[in-house]
Amino acid sequence: MNDLDQLLQQASGEFAAAATPADLENAKARFLGKSGQVTELMKGLAKLPVEEKKTRGAEINQLKQGIETALNARRQALADAELEKQLKAEALDVTLPGRQRGTGGLHPITRAMERIEAIFGSMGFDVADGPEIENDWFNFTALNTPADHPARSMHDTFYVENGFVLRTHTSPMQIRYAVQHVKKHRHLIDAGQAMPEIRVIAPGRTYRVDSDATHSPMFHQVEGLWVGENISFKDLKSVYVNFMQQFFETTDMEIRFRPSYFPFTEPSAEIDMMFGSGPLKGRWLEVSGSGQVHPQVIRNMGLDPERYIGFAFGSGIDRLAMLRYGVNDLRLFFDGDLRFLSQFK
The missing domain is CATH 1.10.287 (Helix Hairpins)
Structure with a gap:
């Protein structure tokens, strides 16, 4: 070698x-x-x-x-x-059972909101949506809220720059919708002809300085409005009772209208309900505020209160969802705990 x-x-x-x-x-x-x-x-x-x-x-x-x-x-x-x-x-044991991809589901508040929209839609109500940051006019003044009303105070309302607020209810959308509706049909109104009725609900997020087991700084409301030439308190009762029976899928309940006060309605009433069976049997629960639309609010819509009249109501979607699904703490809806939310798939 x-x-x-x-x-x-x-x-x-x-x-x-x-x-x-x-x-x-x-x-x-x-x-x-x-x-x-x-x-x-x-x-x-x-x-x-x-x-x-x-x-x-x-x-x-x-x-x-x-x-x-x-x-x-x-x-x-x-x-x-x-x-x-x-x-x-990185070897895989192909003899093991396959891993299925988990499927998501709608949040219970979303489910409740969609159900509300479907029920009122079947009764001819439009659905209105709008800004969550509102100006003073639409959030307070147009709804006949006095300058010294407690709702305007800092401990009740989240104020942002230039006098804007995080809307404290979805009622501003009632005004916005009504104003646009009146503009669209002004030629009929000026000619003395009948304007198509205003029939709308406004579901969405709202904000107030409040937080406990039954209140949250952010919560959901649905406001309803029906204005025409001959809309009475009887129509309010008929519509709301029908809604409640469809939402809870039962007629085994009592609903009462209790006199109250709101600056945007006159007369006004709190709406309470009581189930005829189940764990809440015999217990009255407040579910909504309501009343005939105040004449000044009708004027702010651009209508004559001597000719047009209507009713309005406002209900907490979160509370309705709590009653429907048997939830006793509002905060569970917003904690993001999948153990809770997966029950609603």
Whole structure:
């Protein structure tokens, strides 16, 4: 065995002993690097006669090719070993049961809101939506709320810049909807003809400075409005009783209208309900405020209160959802606990 064969055998042995790519590169440098043994042999060719140089050069090139072949083979072997290791670490047992992707569901408040919209939609009510940051006119003044009313105080209302507020109810949408409705049909009103009735509900988020088991700084309301030339308290009672029976899917309940006061209605009434069976049997629960729309509010809509009359109501969607689903703490709706929310899928 000549010196070149010994060098090839030595290089192959060191490559085979390299356990990592870094070890392999260090071994390569000892043979093919700038100061490697093969490189030094190539430099020594300059001292040889021409004929011997050709023969020796061909032998050294053959050696170099052999070393590079051994090097590449070891590189591939190390890469294959690393891939095998990774595949074993990420191996899947295909005999195990498959993992199903969980399906989501609507939030209970969303479910309640959609149900409310569907019920009132079946009675001919439009659904109105609008800004949650309101100006003073739509949130208070247009609804006949006096300047010194407690609802305007800082401890009840979230105020933002330039006199705007986070709306304390969705009643502003009643005014916005009514004003646009009147503008659209002004030609009929001015001609003394009958204007199409205003029949709308306004569900959405509202905000007040309040927080406990039955109150939240952010909550949901649905306001209803029906204005025409001959709308009475009787219509209010008929519509709301029908709504409650459909929402709770039962006629086994009592509903009473209790005299009250609101600046935007006159006369006004609180609406209470009592189930005829179940855990809430025999217990009156307040579910809504209501009343005939105040004449000043009718004027603020751009209508003549001597000709147009109507009713309005406002109900807490969260409270209705609590009663429908048997939830005793309002905060559960907003804590984001999947153990609670998954029950409503």
